[in-house]
Amino acid sequence: xxxxxxxxxxxxxxxPRRRTAxxxxxxxxxxxxxxxxxxxAPGEALGLVGESGSGKSTLARCLVxxxxxxxxxxxxxxxxxxxxxxxxxxxxRRRIQLVFQDPSASLDPRQTxxxxxxxxxxxxxxGKPRERRVRALELLESVGLAASQAGHYPHELSGGQRQRxxxxxxxxxxxxLLVCDEPVSALxxxxxxxxxNLLHExxxxxxxxxxxxxxxxxxxxxxCTRVAVLHEGRVVELATREELFARPQHAYTRGLxxxxxxxx
Amino acid sequence: MTALLEALDLxxxxxxxxxRVPLLDGVSFEVAAGETLALVGESGSGKTLTALTVLGLVPxxxxxxxxxxxxxxxxxxxxxxxxLRRLRGRELAIVFxxxxxxxxxxxxxxxQLTEVLEVHERLTRRAARPRAxxxxxxxxxxxERVLAAYPHELSGGMRQRxxIAMALLLRPALLFADEPTxxxxxxxxxxxxxxxxxxxxxxxxxxxxxxHDLARVAEFADRVQVLYAGRTQESAAARVLFERPLHPYTRGLxxxxxxxxxxxxxxxxxxxxxxPDPLARPPGCAFHPRCxxxxxxxxxxxxxxxxxxxxxxxxxxxxxxxxxxxxxxA
Numbered sequence: 001x002x003x004x005x006x007x008x009x010x011x012x013x014x015x016p017r018r019r020t021a022x023x024x025x026x027x028x029x030x031x032x033x034x035x036x037x038x039x040x041a042p043g044e045a046l047g048l049v050g051e052s053g054s055g056k057s058t059l060a061r062c063l064v065x066x067x068x069x070x071x072x073x074x075x076x077x078x079x080x081x082x083x084x085x086x087x088x089x090x091x092x093r094r095r096i097q098l099v100f101q102d103p104s105a106s107l108d109p110r111q112t113x114x115x116x117x118x119x120x121x122x123x124x125x126x127g128k129p130r131e132r133r134v135r136a137l138e139l140l141e142s143v144g145l146a147a148s149q150a151g152h153y154p155h156e157l158s159g160g161q162r163q164r165x166x167x168x169x170x171x172x173x174x175x176x177l178l179v180c181d182e183p184v185s186a187l188x189x190x191x192x193x194x195x196x197n198l199l200h201e202x203x204x205x206x207x208x209x210x211x212x213x214x215x216x217x218x219x220x221x222x223x224c225t226r227v228a229v230l231h232e233g234r235v236v237e238l239a240t241r242e243e244l245f246a247r248p249q250h251a252y253t254r255g256l257x258x259x260x261x262x263x264x
Numbered sequence: 265m266t267a268l269l270e271a272l273d274l275x276x277x278x279x280x281x282x283x284r285v286p287l288l289d290g291v292s293f294e295v296a297a298g299e300t301l302a303l304v305g306e307s308g309s310g311k312t313l314t315a316l317t318v319l320g321l322v323p324x325x326x327x328x329x330x331x332x333x334x335x336x337x338x339x340x341x342x343x344x345x346x347x348l349r350r351l352r353g354r355e356l357a358i359v360f361x362x363x364x365x366x367x368x369x370x371x372x373x374x375x376q377l378t379e380v381l382e383v384h385e386r387l388t389r390r391a392a393r394p395r396a397x398x399x400x401x402x403x404x405x406x407x408e409r410v411l412a413a414y415p416h417e418l419s420g421g422m423r424q425r426x427x428i429a430m431a432l433l434l435r436p437a438l439l440f441a442d443e444p445t446x447x448x449x450x451x452x453x454x455x456x457x458x459x460x461x462x463x464x465x466x467x468x469x470x471x472x473x474x475x476h477d478l479a480r481v482a483e484f485a486d487r488v489q490v491l492y493a494g495r496t497q498e499s500a501a502a503r504v505l506f507e508r509p510l511h512p513y514t515r516g517l518x519x520x521x522x523x524x525x526x527x528x529x530x531x532x533x534x535x536x537x538x539x540p541d542p543l544a545r546p547p548g549c550a551f552h553p554r555c556x557x558x559x560x561x562x563x564x565x566x567x568x569x570x571x572x573x574x575x576x577x578x579x580x581x582x583x584x585x586x587x588x589x590x591x592x593x594a
Contacts, residue, residue: 051449052420158538159307188306189476190513190554193520193534200530215449222522222532245524259451260524261479 004039005176005209006063011036011072011082013058013233032058033069034233042176045203045210047224047241049217049256055233056213060181063211064098065089076177094124097170101182103162107154113140113165114150120172139168143198160191167198177209178202184219196223217260221245229253267294267334268470269438274317274331276310280543287326287542288313289494293472297437298464300471302485302502304478308542310494311474315440317341319356320348335438354384357436361443363427367415373400373426374411380433399429403459421452428459435467442474457484478517482506487577490514493540493550496569500578510572510580510588512555549582557584 013033019026032055040046050056061067063074065081074081076095084092100106107116118136121127127135140150143164154162163183170178180199184192200223202208214220220227227244229237229252237250248254276288288310295301305311316322318333318340333340335356340348360366368376377396381387387395397407403425415423424444431439441460445453461484464471475481482488482502489499490511498511509515516535522528537554540546549567552558561583569581572589582588 051451158541160538188539189478190306190517190520190535191538193522193532194536196522197531197534216522217450218522218524221524222528222530255451257524259454261477261483 002042005042005044005077006040006211007073007075008039008063009037009073009075011059011062011074012070013055013062013067014070031233033062036072036230036233036235038228038235038238040177040209040211043203043207043209044226045200045212045224047220047227048211048213048230049215049220049227050230051215051256054230056215056230057181058233059230060098060179060211060213063179064096065092066098090124093120093175094173095175096177096179097173097175099163099166099170099178099180099183102186103166104154104159104186106166107162107169109154112151112153113145113157113168116154116165117168117172120169124173126173136168136172139171140165142171142202143168144194158191159187160194163187163195164198167195167202171202171206171208174206175208177211179211179213181213182215183212185214185216192219199223217245217256229256266296268297269318269333269335270294271314271318271333272331274314274333275329276313276317276322276326277329278326278543284329285543286329287494288317291491291494291496293489293496293499295438295470295472297470298468299487300461300464300473300485302473302475302481302488303491304475304481304488305491306476306539308493308539309491310542311476311491312442313494314491315358315442315472315474319352319358319440320345350384353380353436354434355437356440357431357434357438358440358442359424359427359431359444361446363420363423363447364415366427366430367423369415371414372411373413373415373418376426377411377430377433380430384434395433399433400426402432402463403429404455405429421448421456424448424452424456425459428456428463432463432467432469436469438470438472439464440472440474443476444473445480446476453480460484478506478514479521479523490517493545494542495550495566496579496581497551498578498580499569500576504576504578508592510578510585510592511582512557512584513551516554557582559583 011033012035014029014031016029017027048056058067062069069082114136117139118132121132137147137150145164184195203210212224221241224241226240228235231252237253248257272292274288274291278285278287291314293301303311303314317328322328331341374396377399378389378392381392381395400407400410405422405425445456448456460471473481473485485502488502488505490497492513498514509518519533520535535554540550546553548564549562552562567581567583569579572578
C-alpha cells in the first residue's frame with residue numbers, strides 16, 4: 001500500500017463547561033472526541049458512521065481547521081495540521097475541502113452558482129478573471145450542471161443542484177481530500193443516488209480521497225471500501241466494508257446494523 | 265373491512281397572481297380501525313397537506329377546493345369549526361416531525377398533559393395528574409422524572425415520546441404521525457415506530473404514517489400509498505408494494521435506495537432530474553420528465569389511478585401498466 005494521505009493520531013477534542021455555582025469547580029469537560037486514530041490512503045473512500053452526538057461533525061470540522069483539537073495530531077502528507085495558524089490554513093485548504101450537509105445554508109444566497117464556484121479561485125488569486133470563469137464553468141459541467149444554470153442563484157436551484165454547486169466549489173482548488181459531512185441526508189430521496197454517483201465518479205476520475213460521514217449505513221456501504229464507527233467520541237470499530245457488514249465486532253455496531261431498514 | 269376514515273378526491277389549491285395552482289389534485293385514501301396506512305412522498309408531494317386537509321388545518325393562502333372526508337359518517341370538510349375542534353384532540357390527533365414545535369417551552373410536561381384533560385374532559389388538575397403519569401408510563405418514560413421537566417430538559421427521543429403521549433391521552437380513534445422519526449437517530453426511530461405499533465394494537469387506533477422513507481415504512485405499515493406531485497401514483501399492501509412495485513416512480517425509488525443487501529455497484533440506478541416545483545408541475549403525468557417509459561400520451565394526459573384485477577387492492581396510475589404486468593407475468 002502507498003504512503004497514507006491522512007494520518008490522524010490520538011485526536012481529542014474537549015469542550016470545557018462553565019461552573020454551575022460560584023466557588024464550585026466546573027463540571028468535567030465534554031469529551032467530543034477521545035483519542036481518535038485512523039489513516040486514509042490517497043484516492044480511498046473511508047466512511048464514518050455514528051449517531052447524532054457521536055462526534056462525527058466535530059471530527060469533520062477538526063479535519064478542515066474549523067475547530068481546533070485539544071490534543072493529538074492530523075498529518076496530511078508530510079504536513080501537520082494541528083496547531084497551524086489561520087494563515088497557514090488558507091494554503092492547506094487547497095488540499096483538503098469540506099462538503100456540507102445542507103447546501104442551502106452553506107452557499108451565499110446573493111451569489112450565482114458561477115460566482116460561488118469561482119470564489120475560492122479569487123481568494124487564492126489563481127488565474128485571471130477570464131480564466132477563472134472558464135475554470136468555474138468547467139467545474140459546473142463536471143458536476144452535471146448546464147452552462148445555462150451558471151447564472152442561477154441558490155433559490156433558483158433545486159436541493160440536488162445546490163449540492164452539486166457545493167461540490168463544484170469544493171473541487172475548485174483541486175484538493176486531494178474531500179470531507180463530506182452527511183452530503184445527501186438533506187436531499188430528496190429520488191436525488192440522493194445521483195449525488196452518490198457523482199461523488200464516486202469524481203473519486204475515480206480525479207483520484208480524489210473521500211472521508212464520507214453519514215448516519216445511513218446503506219449509503220456508506222455503497223460508497224466506501226473501509227468504514228469507521230464512532231460512538232461517544234471514540235472509534236469503536238474500523239474495518240473493511242465486507243468485514244464490518246458481515247461480522248460486526250462491537251455491540252454498538254451490531255445495534256446500528258440491527259436498526260437499519262432491511263433490504264429487499 | 266370498513267373504513268374509519270374515507271377521504272375522497274381531496275383538492276387543495278393556491279391562489280397566485282397568475283391563477284390557481286393545484287397542490288393536491290384528487291387524492292383519496294381510507295384507513296380502518298387498527299390499521300396503519302403510510303403516505304409516502306418527497307418534499308412537495310402533498311403528503312402533509314393531505315393530513316392537514318382532513319384535519320381542517322390547511323393554512324391560508326391555500327384553499328381546499330373540493331373533496332370529502334367521512335369520519336364516523338360525518339364529512340369533516342363540511343363540519344363547523346366548533347365541532348371539528350372538539351373532534352381534534354379527542355378523536356383525531358396528530359404528531360409532528362419536530363416535537364419542540366408541538367410542546368410549549370415554558371410549561372412543564374405535567375402542565376401540558378393535564379391541560380389537555382382539563383379542556384377536553386373537564387377534569388381538575390389534581391384528577392388529571394394520575395392520567396398524565398399513566399400516559400407517560402405507556403410510552404416508556406418515568407413519570408416521576410419527566411412530569412416536572414421542561415421540554416428543553418428532555419432529549420429528542422423523549423420529547424417525541426411526550427408528544428405521542430399527549431396525542432394519545434384522549435384515546436383518539438385516528439392518529440396522524442407526520443414524519444415522527446425523521447429528527448431521530450436510527451435506533452430511536454425503530455423504538456418510536458415500535459411504540460406506535462404497540463399502542464395501536466392495544467387500543468385499536470388507526471394510524472396514518474407520513475414519511476419520505478419508503479424502505480422504513482414498509483416494515484411498519486399495512487398499506488402504503490405513494491404520492492408524487494399532489495397525486496396518488498400507486499397504492500398497495502406494504503409487502504406487495506415493496507416486493508412487486510409497478511409504477512416507474514415507485515420502482516425507481518426502491519432501486520435507487522442503497523440497501524444492506526447485495527453487492528454495491530456503481531453507477532447506482534438513479535432517477536434523473538428532481539421532483540417538480542409544486543408551482544410549475546409538468547402537464548400530463550407529472551413524473552414523465554423523469555420516467556424511462558414516458559411516451560407522447562404521458563406528456564399530454566394524466567393517467568387515472570386504476571385497480572389491478574380483483575381481489576388485489578393494488579392501484580397504480582400509469583399508462584404503461586398493461587405492458588409492465590405482461591413483462592412481470594413472463
